Amino acid sequence: MSVTGGHVAVFAFPFGTHAAPLLTLVQRLAAAAPNLRFSFFCSTQSNQKAFSRVKHEGFDNIKPYNVADGVPEGHVFSGHPLEAMEFFLNAMPKNFKSRLEDVVEETGLKVSCLLTDAFLWFSGDMAEEMGVPWVAFWTAGPCSISIHIYTDVIRNTIQSTAGKAENADQTLNFLPGMAPIHVNDLPEGVLYGNLDSPFSRMLHNMGLTVEQATTVEEIDPVITDDLKSKMKKVLNHHHPSYSDENGCISWLDKCETASVAYLSFGTILTPPPPELLSLAEALEEKGVPFIWSFRDNSKQHVLEGFLERTRNLGKVVPWAPQLQVLQHPSVGVFITHCGWNSVWESIAGGVPMICRPFFGDQKLNRRMVEDVWKIGVGVEGGIFTKCGTVTALDLVLLNEKGKKMRENTGGIKANAVKAVGTNGSSTENFETLLEVVTTSKKT
Template structure:
């Protein structure tokens, strides 16, 4: 770490796995640049302070019951959190600010997840600069504010389902249909507040995004938001952080991978939020087994509806699974994707997972479930052309065929070659004088100037 610069940055992550990781990654970067770090977090999905001994952690009550935190309705969960955290956050930040003044320590700014929508009046009253961090692809974050208008019009749904959505590329009409099925009034109101919170901030930080991945959307976002935008790229390449996983990874998958041939394994994981039915899990297990390729399948506890874990997979399938595959409850994903044995990634296309796969040059099979995953999958299959889209078909024959196409056939070789070129471009972006490197330098300078 560079010598302390006498400035403190306060971070406020959203308590979801895909939001905590990037925020703590940013904390690691800023600490390496000399900033002291304080993380304010909810008791729900609290990060482990022992994993980050150089940061100060302050926990606030979130007022949610166990039943409320178990909901699969993410919008409802986030709106409840935004309502219940206002007073505890105000009290915590005010005390922190007063304490810093007494000790003559300089608090540079607050950086919070873009989906916290209540912070502006408080930071304004404290005369504290406020930056927002988005864990979405730039294209989705910028484009999703048009959803309320598209929902009102509904005309798009009457047209060809394979057509592009002109107002929200590279989504297709059938993707938009799925997105618009999400809860309406609550979601639209929440999106409007996120947009307002973003436009009144001192800047937007996009983690894992860079010019090489999404240049057109970055240009549009700069025009529309009218605040500085920092696309700092997949900085975990240069700044490896301590684990911030809310789940305990099963490290036995690494020695298992060590025994497999190069580029032979299909890695399958659907992230920390996606849920599937018992029948979908069985189709996936059959398809993987029938492909006759080794596979590492992550089935998160509680991710299969009406099941505890994998007890619903028929014994016949489990026998085949044991012969060719391995099932774990959670995996150390970055380590898995780096492994020489992994030749493909069957993924839900969360943004973190998508970019991690790009960074390691692992081509993807796209099975998006909800929200921004649908757009990320279109980037993979239609824009970058570094993966194959399942188009929502969770059928054993389809999965068997696509695994074999990616790992064994000429089509897979072509996809792999394109992925290698994209990986090299993205990795160059975080090196000295690369686009993400320069953006990070501008961000550090800006925070230092507050």
């Protein structure tokens, strides 16, 4: 495909697993379109982290720019995990708009396309004002973006049929393309929680505006078909990354097939100490080999005795190459918070899951994993207990149901592999995406 020059402004969301996959996509686009300039806007801290893990060779057409994080000078954080996020949300969209204006003035390059995290709903209006395409990058699954698009429908329907949204077990079976889910599977801010918080308002605004965009993501064809009926384009794209500085793969090479538990709970939250102890006790009692990606230094002391007793059984690392770990034949189960990236990489590895969701779309993902796709199980009662975790480990690693979960995961994986093949939908969609970002006129 022949491409022309242009200036793509990339707006990233600096929290969770958002900026890194967007940067990976930008790298692939930059390699395919070397005459295209990509300006990557995010917070200083997020840019430093994202760009420290990428190789710059061959990517002279990507440049990071820092935007204000909204934190008052001299502010002392309380330790709440969402505090920094709320400061950033309150600074939007002014921080992105003003920084973009500065960069356009400095470089003399007018923007030809906006490629942004879908969370940043205001990008649609900015693209409209500039007369350029808006591509929204969705880092979660199609189920959750569908929920946000239908937020007003959910609120109106539940209120009119039930009167109270507190009925956690009420089934939502009226959403197009969506398998039946329960009220308590919904992300906070849709029907319960603080609906006026900055994060809830952001998600609601996104659901109201994202139909204007070309949107990148998909896995479930039924839901995707419904999304395609509402949006200009829905494009599927997946991409791996790899670095094994902690020797996870060489350690796994010494283990038996499908015997190891891999544990990771994302970048934002860690289970509370009582749950960590219960999880550790279950692993120790069952003698399950494990790799644990443990990033929360403030809680690692909870596991000191466990780590000493199991030093020959398991391996704890501050970071692991998750996709490559999950693709290793020695891994038999993934104990996860059920974030979308983790779900997708577990499917890519053909590994069934034990799910302990915390917030956001994680409970919805758990419902799909356990009840719809049947490729994993939620922990009993929604929290880790020793007894419940032992039961889940037995089910996945030793029970016939666990074997069936692995087969089901393999079936979904086969479809994904086909999608990223030479003539697959993901490959074709990347070509379409490349065409969109290299077209200076709005489509």
